[in-house]
Amino acid sequence: DTGVSQDPRHKITKRGQNVTFRCDPISEHNRLYWYRQTLGQGPEFLTYFQNEAQLEKSRLLSDRFSAERPKGSFSTLEIQRTEQGDSAMYLCASGVGGRVTGELFFGEGSRLTVL
Amino acid sequence: GENVEQHPSTLSVQEGDSAVIKCTYSDSASNYFPWYKQELGKRPQLIIDIRSNVGEKKDQRIAVTLNKTAKHFSLHITETQPEDSAVYFCAASIQAAGNKLTFGGGTRVLVKP
Numbered sequence: 001d002t003g004v005s006q007d008p009r010h011k012i013t014k015r016g017q018n019v020t021f022r023c024d025p026i027s028e029h030n031r032l033y034w035y036r037q038t039l040g041q042g043p044e045f046l047t048y049f050q051n052e053a054q055l056e057k058s059r060l061l062s063d064r065f066s067a068e069r070p071k072g073s074f075s076t077l078e079i080q081r082t083e084q085g086d087s088a089m090y091l092c093a094s095g096v097g098g099r100v101t102g103e104l105f106f107g108e109g110s111r112l113t114v115l
Numbered sequence: 116g117e118n119v120e121q122h123p124s125t126l127s128v129q130e131g132d133s134a135v136i137k138c139t140y141s142d143s144a145s146n147y148f149p150w151y152k153q154e155l156g157k158r159p160q161l162i163i164d165i166r167s168n169v170g171e172k173k174d175q176r177i178a179v180t181l182n183k184t185a186k187h188f189s190l191h192i193t194e195t196q197p198e199d200s201a202v203y204f205c206a207a208s209i210q211a212a213g214n215k216l217t218f219g220g221g222t223r224v225l226v227k228p
Contacts, residue, residue: 102208
């Protein structure tokens with residue numbers, strides 16, 4: 001499968017622990033996005049990268065959240081001192097910057113449960 | 116920032132009937148409007164999209180219309196089939212601002228055989 005891949009698919013953790021998610025985008029895509037989706041809601045934008053540069057962060061992204069894309073390829077999203085409200089599906093998407101249509105390709109997501 | 120509202124939140128139709136989902140957006144600078152389909156436990160997948168310089172686009176049983184003046188767009192599915200059952204999300208973005216998508220809240224469509 002040459003699509004967007006995310007790891008792990010499921011993560012159960014205790015409140016206060018740190019978690020890290022990884023996203024591998026489609027190889028020729030220079031843009032990478034992180035979204036959060038809670039049950040019954042649409043995905044909410046968190047942050048995006050163009051190559052290795054993080055160009056925008058949502059107000060939803062508190063200081064406990066950090067994202068990196070060190071070599072412009074894969075990306076990691078770390079949540080420190082997790083809270084029960086962080087329980088959600090974390091979706092990664094990739095795309096090509098500069099295209100008029102701007103289609104984003106999503107991964108299957110990483111589901112986080114904070115106990 | 117952009118705000119996208121989507122209605123209805125649930126839609127039940129008989130197989131073979133049509134389904135219509137409506138969305139409104141707030142930022143007049145938005146110029147790209149995709150629709151994603153998400154089946155249970157699966158990733159969102161693009162089914163159709165439209166740019167702001169086009170009023171309507173069709174792809175087999177699916178069509179999207181855009182009214183820039185009123186800032187609303189709609190998804191039309193004709194001759195619905197059970198495999199059309201899923202959650203559908205509309206979204207809007209500004210192509211020159213990173214193509215960051217703002218999604219609506221979703222419509223759960225159930226097609227009854």
